[in-house]
Amino acid sequence: MVQLSDKTRAIGKADALPGRTTPMPVATLHAVNGHSMTHVPDHMEVAIFAMGCFWGVERLFWQLNGVHSTAAGYAGGFTPNPTYREVCSGQTAHAEVVRVVFDPTIVSYEQLLQTFWENHDPAQGMRQGGDIGTQYRSAIYVLSGEQQLAALASLQRFQDAMKAAGDARAVTTEISEAMPFYYAEDDHQQYLYKNPEGYCGLGGIGVCLPPQRQG
Numbered sequence: 001m002v003q004l005s006d007k008t009r010a011i012g013k014a015d016a017l018p019g020r021t022t023p024m025p026v027a028t029l030h031a032v033n034g035h036s037m038t039h040v041p042d043h044m045e046v047a048i049f050a051m052g053c054f055w056g057v058e059r060l061f062w063q064l065n066g067v068h069s070t071a072a073g074y075a076g077g078f079t080p081n082p083t084y085r086e087v088c089s090g091q092t093a094h095a096e097v098v099r100v101v102f103d104p105t106i107v108s109y110e111q112l113l114q115t116f117w118e119n120h121d122p123a124q125g126m127r128q129g130g131d132i133g134t135q136y137r138s139a140i141y142v143l144s145g146e147q148q149l150a151a152l153a154s155l156q157r158f159q160d161a162m163k164a165a166g167d168a169r170a171v172t173t174e175i176s177e178a179m180p181f182y183y184a185e186d187d188h189q190q191y192l193y194k195n196p197e198g199y200c201g202l203g204g205i206g207v208c209l210p211p212q213r214q215g
Contacts, residue, residue, distance in 0.1 A: 010126070073099055088133065090134055
């Protein structure tokens with residue numbers, strides 16, 4: 001059993017909970033905009049971000065023009081179809097993430113990256129504010145080579161911007177290829193729409209992501 005003091009320690013596959021083969025039931029339609037929670041239209045793309053507690057992160061992205069749908073879930077770990085309780089135990093290796101389906105003709109992946117960097121603290125390791133544990137780590141799970149290049153370049157620009165602002169901490173954001181995305185339980189989907197006074201721990205560090213260099 002993982003003790004409280006060990007919740008910031010990443011585990012290996014051999015130590016992960018076994019999970020289950022049955023996917024988590026998810027509502028058919030997004031509670032905010034009525035779009036499909038699972039279908040990705042042909043002309044749209046998918047991005048996956050981890051910025052701490054997924055309640056506030058999902059709201060942040062569903063409010064963006066050009067975002068078709070959002071979903072709270074788990075990714076980056078080993079346990080198939082985990083429960084929220086299992087993820088919070090630190091025994092799945094998953095992060096709390098938000099899956100963003102977006103129209104790249106309206107909002108670019110670069111703009112999503114800007115939203116990501118400027119709205120949380122990416123230099124806190126296995127925590128985000130008062131939320132402590134591997135599930136609260138900062139991460140970008142990329143779904144293409146183009147996304148990987150853009151994410152890595154944006155990390156370097158944000159690291160440089162932090163240094164210029166007098167923040168010498170190293171960015172701890174994980175950037176890796178997307179492993180399977182698992183939907184969270186339905187009561188976590190669009191949580192802050194269903195519970196407007198609910199907890200939101202999001203907060204940036206006052207540093208802006210510099211624009212891409214042209215040429």
